[in-house]
Amino acid sequence: MKTIRTALLAFTALAGTALLPALQPTIAAAQDAVEIGAAARDMLGLTLYSNGSAVVSERRGASLPGGEATLTVSGLPETLQRDSLSVAVEGGAVRAQRFSLERLDLQTLLRRHVGKTIRWITVDPQTGERRASEAELLSVDGGTAVLLDGLVQINPPGYPAFVTVPADLAEQGRMTLHVSSAEAGDESTERKVALRYLAGGLDWQASYTASLSQDGTEMTFQGSAIISNRSGMSFDDASVALVAGEVNRESAPVMRSAVPMKAMAMESADSGAAADESSLHDYHKYELHDRINVPNNEEIRIPLTSGKTVAVERLYRLLPNSVHHVRRSPGGSTILRPEVLLSFENTEKDGLGLPLPAGLVRVYDDGIPTTTLLGEDRVGHLAVGQEVELSLGKTFDITAERKQTAFRRIGNQGEFEAANEITLKNAKSTPAKVEVVEALYGEWRILEESVKHVPKNSGEAVWTIDVPANGEAVLTYRYSVRP
Structure with a gap:
């Protein structure tokens, strides 16, 4: 903390702050301005969101005289959202505050x-x-x-x-406060100054790693939080909480130009989760066990979930074919490959049962001596009990030949009948279950089918086909459509 001799400007010139009637012209006399920088902090909390912003809560100590005083607060981030700032001074009231809008350029x-x-x-x-x-x-x-x-x-x-360099431009992130208290006299008293504000350039994302077992029936699931700081300022010895959920913002976070970042990992001693999860109204919050340093232009990885063994089911799905491919003259065929999916439930019974924030999931096969990436998929926020599907890619050994076998126009209202034949071939040494999803539109009806379908929604029908090992299975169906 240091004291700087300065002349207090007339408060009619304070940018963005109206002159309060109680301020008298005599206040504009020369007096000591007390400056408190980041070193004066005795408490710092960061609540990070995955939209590039954070709530910063901090407390600093200031030795202020009684009556009227001028306080300069430095060590604030460039990305501070000024209209979000609230300041409370122990035993005093903030009568006005001023920010310089000039930048050092x-x-x-x-x-x-x-x-x-x-x-x-x-x-x-x-x-x-x-x-x-x-x-x-x-x-x-x-x-x-x-x-x-x-x-x-x-x-x-x-x-x-x-x-x-002009003194007021030499350091970014400064504001001036006029503080008044009921106490009079020149004797200074240690007071706490509490600040709370929104700052941009602070972000966090979840990232997951899954290792699939050799038989494909379970995987080891781990989650991490990746914290990044592009705010222009480091936050040291901070208590950090991460919020998962879609928090509505009507104001855009203040951002700086992108700069190269360094990456570092912070692992807990027991390789378990380094955060405690709890419900926060309609969101979920993950509070880190220990205070950490969040350096500027750096990225930190922290464990969120320890290794969990989760039961999974492998699925194959042939995605919908475009309705625009209905031909008036049947003939020809299209070779397609089903998608490979891993399905599991976020339940304690199946080995998980944790609310998980949205993030990228990478699935590996941990072979020796080489490891293979089987695929990656992005998942949304996962509540406990929610079913999850991870799309890994297209299968190599299962193919589908799709052929339109009939078309007939009915009446003059655009109604028609058509028929399709889908031949599924399995070159694997194990049987496979394939979901065939077909997109239909308008008022549609399945007239004939070799396997019973299940309506998925108003525009899709789903057939589940068992395809033998080293064999094939054929699905045929005829349908009508009224646009």
Whole structure:
């Protein structure tokens, strides 16, 4: 904490803050401004969301005199959403707050140095030697006008350089508070200053790894949280909570330009989960066991769930064929490959039974000495008891030949009848169960079928076909459609 001698500006100039009637002109006298930076924190909490934002709760200590005082708070992130900031001072009231909207960039530095002497750097194109000359900056309107080498020049070759940076631009993330308390006198008292605000550039995502057993009946399931910080500031010794759920936001998080990030992993000592899950109204919250450092421009991986052995079922599904492929002249065929799916229930009975946030799932076959990626799929938020399907890709050994065998127009209202034949061939040494899903539209009816179908919804019919090992099975069906 340090004290800076300053002149308090008239509060009619405070940006975005109305002058309160109780503020008297005598307040604008010279007085000491107390500055508290990030080092003054004695509490820091981060609640992260998977939409690129976080709620930051922090508490700092400040030694403030009684009566009226000016407090400068530094060490705030560039991505702080200013209209979300709330400040409470122990034993006092915040009467006004001010943020500087200027950024430390070239145009701001040029504007601030108009009428002053700067350095102008030129580079010899032949030798690459740099020469620094003193120049008076005359104007930046419509171009950079400088008095250089005794001549007024507009946008001369070279570039400007500055010896100093204005104090209020030297450090990003500062605000000034006017604080009043009922106590009078110059004696300072240690007070707690509580801050809460939304900040952009802080994000978290869930990532899962699953290892499938050799017989394909179970998998070992692990989850991690990946925390990233692009806020422009590090958060040290923070209590961290992760919120899973679709939280509505009407305001967009403040973001910085993307920068390269370093990655690091934090594993718990027992390789178990490093977070406690709990319900939070209509969402779920994962609180990390220990306080952690969240460095700027870094990515941290933390265990969410320890290894769980989950019972799975392998499915093969032939996805719907486009209705636009109905031909008035039957003939020809299409070779398709069913999708490979792993199905399981998020229940304790099947080995899981945990609310899981949305994320990417990678499924491996942990062979020796090589490991194979079997596929990856993205899942939404999974409640306890919810059924889960992971799509791994297209099967190699099972094929489907789809052929339209008949078409007949009925009446003048666009109604027709058609028939299809789907031949499933299985080159595997084990039998396979294949779901055949067909897309239909309008008012449709199945008139004849070799295997009983199940309506999936108003636009799909599903047949489950048992295909023998090293064999084939044929599905035929005839249907009518009224658009």
